[in-house]
Amino acid sequence: MHQPYYREGLAGAYHLPWVYLHGIKDYSDMAAHLERCPAMRAVVNFAPVLLEQLDDYAQQLDAMLKTGVPTQDHMLNFLAGIEPIPTDAAARLALIQACQRCHAPRMIHPHPAFHRLLRMIGATDEAGIGIHGMQWHLSYLSEQYFLDLLTWYHLAWLGHSLKQTPLAQRLLTQEQDYSAVDRRELLSLMQGCLAGLIPRYRVLADRGQIELSVTPYGHPIVPLLNDFRNMRDAQPDAPAPTADGYPGGAERSRWHLQEGIAVFEHYFGRKPQGVWLSEGGVSRDALTQLDEFEIRWTASGEGVWRHSFAQSGSTDAELASKHSLFSPAQVDGTQTRLFFRDDGLSDLIGFKYSDWHSDDAVGDFIQHLENIAALWGDKADKKVVSVILDGENAWEYYPDNGHFFLDALYCALSKHTALRMTTFAEQAKNAPAIPLKHLSAGSWVYGSFSTWIGSDDKNRGWDYLVAAKRAYDRVVAAGSLNSEQLALATRQLGVCEGSDWFWWFGDYNPSGSVSDFEQLFRTQLRMLYRLIGVVPPPQLEVELSHGGGRAANAGTMRRNVG
Template identity: 45%
Template sequence: MPTRCLDLILCWHFHQPDYRDYASGEYRLPWTYLHAIKDYSDMAAHLEAHPQMHVTCNFVPVLLDQLEDYTSQFKANKPRDPLLALLIEPELEHIAQVQRDLILEYCFRCNHVTMVRPYPAYHQLAELFQLAERQGRDALNYLSGQYLSDLVTWYHLVWTGETVRHQYPWLLDLMKKGRGFTLADRRSVYQLIGEVTIDLIPRYRKLAASGQIEISSTPHYHPIAPVLMDFAAAREAWPQCELPVEAAYPGGAARVRRHLDSALATHQQRFGAAAQGIWPAEGGISTALVGMFDEAGMAWSASGEAVLANSLHAAVVPDADQRQLRYRPYRVAGHKTLCFFRDDRLSDMIGFEYAKWHANDAVKHFVAELETILHQAPEHETPVVSVILDGENAWEYYPYNGYFFLDELYAALENHPGIHTHSFASYLAERAKHPHAAQVGELPRLVAGSWVYGTFSTWIGVPEKNRAWDLLARAKQQYDLVMATDTLSAAEKTAAEAQLCDCESSDWFWWFGGSNPRHSVESFDRLYRANLVQLYHLLKLPVPDALSIPISHGGSEAEAGGTMRRAS
């Protein structure tokens, strides 16, 4: 009698919003290259070390745009990221006040438990800063050029991935040195950052070409698509949701199609193959959006477990029966694109809980949970479990950037006789060979929602988020009027359209409201309003006074710094 098995689809989502100032070409925040040298590099290395491990890696195109832009900066040796440029600034003793402030503001932005306290020299820099900060601006100005040199070096050292340190032992020698870093030391770190960043996309392209991973995509600038298409979609799962004053986002469906078409076209150019599936931004999905995926020829899409629960409830499936129905793909009536739904609990265990566990215990628990799902599944069915989560922000909270957890997890899954790892694409290819091995559920419709709580409450429905939507909708009204005239040249229209794409990202709305840390909210608030201001400039229109007023201040100390959410 053949051994029963379970199909596991592990999907890592890689995304950073566009941090570029389109007017100057400079980067306003450094997170793209920092995650490149720490997380994207480590994730590639773990897969290279475990060639029997199959996963989906979802790259948002605007992240890839930025990685390619950083590649061009390194090749030209002309950094347009202010923090990166300061890493190789020869005379840190004599830099401008704004540059000093930049180093002091950003070079402690990380999880201090795993990235500052383990390193005595770096921890001492933090204590000196805190002491000086309590004394005021004059005391901060006494911090020397050598202090700034040590600080900017340490910050980039702790943002190097664990596998990068294994590959380049001289990084560990620098960490042992601890202080007194020279310009030559800083230039060595800068050069390594460039080498790692330049090599990233080719490494993932090679993994995809081997068939080990699938690279999937997301509409280009990560818009929260169902809401962009129709504000009222927010009321399907949350009927009491307060909507923006503006009745709708003008031409929202066409804008989503623009993001989708661009994503698929650039994916083909970068990876030499068409994307087979789409992870919509934040798992935000609706019946109308699935129809758009059908038209684009997508084989699969995915969302959160709560969206499935809401949709089954709408189909009058009793709650008691829903657990047995979770571990299968679904087809929405009248549509071809298959929909998968993440196991929220297992995804959140990796995202939040296992960081607190010993790696071996965490891996045993994860495997045992999968074995339990298999044991409880009907005998005639091969359950498919989708674990989908952020592939970058979680590791900051793990010891050693999650090195031991990921290494042991991949080893355990590679060698487990009852668990078969797949990408979504390889699962569908295997299913086509054995159509009776897995059930496909049917849904009359999808109740629109996201992976966070099954609603869109993270992006719309509170005053600050709604105000942001109103500002965007009014800008889009003006955009449409100008684009219908001959006021702008073709090049100017192209620039305005790119700027609008950036403004439509879901990330701005994520941060607004009182549930996130003040410094992060204010940073993203400034970025969002600056993007809208630039859009008006490109349209050659007066900038509304409303854009000089902050939208949100935040104030809460959110889990994981607000960069991730639990599903429930």
């Protein structure tokens, strides 16, 4: 579970609402599924910057409800009535488009009143209403229209478990004319959910049902911070950024690991045994750094497994059997155990089962697991099948946020006599590890780092970041920052080093999403320059990437092929 830092700088306005929206939908529902099925076991990974933002949203909403102080998220302020509905056509259009940011077939169309509000002004599923010729149309819409639209948008984003509460049921049935009291009650429901998320997962971990793990603080791609040459294992001929490498990158990786573990300990009261390196991005130098922090396990994808075992001497027949996929590996010279994602099983959940009847999907999934177990016979109890996917993005493509599928899956897995649910920490201790001579650096996406480096727009993003880091280094070396200023600048640098900015650069993602993230990346860099007292360079005013593609389930884990 992760979201990048959506605020402007460390304490400014939120530019995108995904932390609180996924909080009231996916993070809440994922906890509810586990709470309903206590025999189920799982590993739940949190990015530290997500934990901080969930906590911040809960506090800001609490303050707004108690004292009326606005939050730093315009959508919440509009919903509360603290910020007035805009009167100009451009701002009204932007608000309507913001209220369409969801998967319409599963989140708008099932609610006729919500769908009707959008159809009546000619809006499409792609937020396709244009400003030209529409100014008179938008100006005639009443304030209540926008308040109802905002209410419906947030009702649609409620997870299945929150939708079952008496308040949500009443508001869903009411359909229109939502009053200030109605909207305040909805905001209170959302605040209670967000405030309770971290404690709920801590309780699940305290009773041994789940293992909690963490990523490095700002969700950076650690192997790329360490050395740009780590891209060469899987992208030997791809163009690289202009700089030879990220200056002081290994030191920055250690900072992200140390700070991430500290944030995790603050919220969960324990040190994590596992670190999911951002995007499953692994390399030998990254594993060595995990050893320094006495981390027991990490994990990556099937592409990394295939490349690594091929380069370590496995034959084509051995790779075709996938036998080594189902055991943790221990890379020569390192201690941290490395697990590998079963891409086929994981992608069935992430991309295919959303269109199936839940019973058929669960039956198919378990049949695959039984087939794997049968291959091993009496040795199956020493084998591990790793199913790893996003904790948020897949579920809006399922009916009812995946409620029926996940409940049926958890129940079936928990009761199965030949399949045992477990955690990586337990298997890092109990499952025999396979020695691995060579680790091919890569991620869980295609076994490479191509999603973050190696194309023009992505490399340009790295060049911008390298320039900012060099400016930071010069100012730090000059000693011109006091301890508080240095701490703020260092944390802001950590935000700029996050992986998500580079994920979006390129032409395969939708232009609107690319624009959101590339603008925020440039904003974060400008903020870093200001914190160190340096004038931001002029190129930060120029759009970095345009996008224009229509990637499947854009923004989610990429489907692995081959």
